[in-house]
């Protein structure tokens with residue numbers, strides 16, 4: 001399927017309050033420009049180096065989201081221009097982003113990544129760790145961070161009901177954090193969940209940001 005057709009198809013199933021992050025990692029600029037010409041402006045990348053090159057060479061009205069595992073020593077390369085960091089998976093990383101953001105006088109939009117899948121390999125806070133970190137409250141002193149919501153990835157499985165349960169859990173955690181810690185603010189409003197195989201379930205369960213890669217761009221070539 002062409003990129004144009006794929007985007008049309010996805011857009012048909014995506015209500016207006018849900019934003020589409022076109023996950024363009026490992027795809028060349030030409031592919032990104034095809035999606036851009038369809039009107040897409042939000043692109044997601046998972047490698048700092050690749051993101052920086054794409055930022056330099058593609059139109060400046062693209063909103064770049066970082067969706068990968070961010071290493072501390074690379075934060076400074078992306079914070080001048082990154083719109084949203086999806087996968088902040090530790091308090092330590094949040095502190096480090098704050099420190100680098102302070103140096104350039106910027107406030108960086110972040111989502112806290114929660115581990116909802118069964119697999120051990122996925123990064124993120126457990127629900128308990130998240131609630132504890134929020135309750136301790138040191139994050140309130142990180143004035144160069146704006147915590148905009150939560151992000152999670154479901155287990156890689158054929159079991160649709162399990163995926164749905166995991167998204168439900170994340171949504172309920174989101175609601176709990178919002179009520180307990182952000183009731184006075186509108187900034188905590190994003191729930192990033194759903195990828196190519198499960199974004200429709202994620203939308204049904206309350207996602208506001210879906211991260212779709214291979215359904216738009218086809219299978220990724222990891223060997224380039």
Ligand SMILES: *Cc1c(COP(=O)(O)O)cnc(C)c1O
Nearest residue numbers: 023046067195196211212213214
């Ligand atoms: C690669 C990636 C995606 C996109 O995955 P697809 O299955 O290709 O849609 C979404 N989220 C994260 C965090 C990713 O690393």
